[in-house]
Amino acid sequence: MKKTKLFLLIAxxxxxxxxxxxxLASGETLQHxxxxxxxxxxxxxxxxxxxxxxxxxxxxxxxNMAVSAVxxxxxxxxxxxxxxxxxxxxxxxxxxxxxxxxxxxxRVDNQMVxxxxxxxxYSEGNWILLP
Numbered sequence: 001m002k003k004t005k006l007f008l009l010i011a012x013x014x015x016x017x018x019x020x021x022x023x024l025a026s027g028e029t030l031q032h033x034x035x036x037x038x039x040x041x042x043x044x045x046x047x048x049x050x051x052x053x054x055x056x057x058x059x060x061x062x063x064n065m066a067v068s069a070v071x072x073x074x075x076x077x078x079x080x081x082x083x084x085x086x087x088x089x090x091x092x093x094x095x096x097x098x099x100x101x102x103x104x105x106x107r108v109d110n111q112m113v114x115x116x117x118x119x120x121x122y123s124e125g126n127w128i129l130l131p
Contacts, residue, residue: 057125057126057127057128061121061122061123061124
């Protein structure tokens with residue numbers, strides 16, 4: 001009987017701690033940096049609670065790279081509002097509230113092929129989860 005009570009106590013503590021860690025996801029920063037001569041796709045992920053914004057703080061690229069919010073299957077997350085420009089941008093993602101907690105992915109696509117006589121394409125940016 002004592003072992004059962006101890007097991008239940010440990011399970012409850014673990015559940016409380018895991019919820020606390022998830023709740024701390026707000027304010028977490030997602031970062032991207034990549035460069036290539038050929039086309040590539042880069043995907044960064046971050047845990048997010050529902051009804052929060054993923055706000056771009058910085059974005060820069062030497063090529064016109066597509067930035068999108070996708071789910072784990074690389075399908076668009078959506079009704080996401082996406083504003084992205086070559087060079088610099090303010091990108092805001094308003095994500096649907098279908099799941100209480102999930103992974104959110106930022107995908108950067110560069111479909112350009114750059115000749116060896118030119119510098120490789122690069123892109124960099126970071127996003128922050130707002131409460």
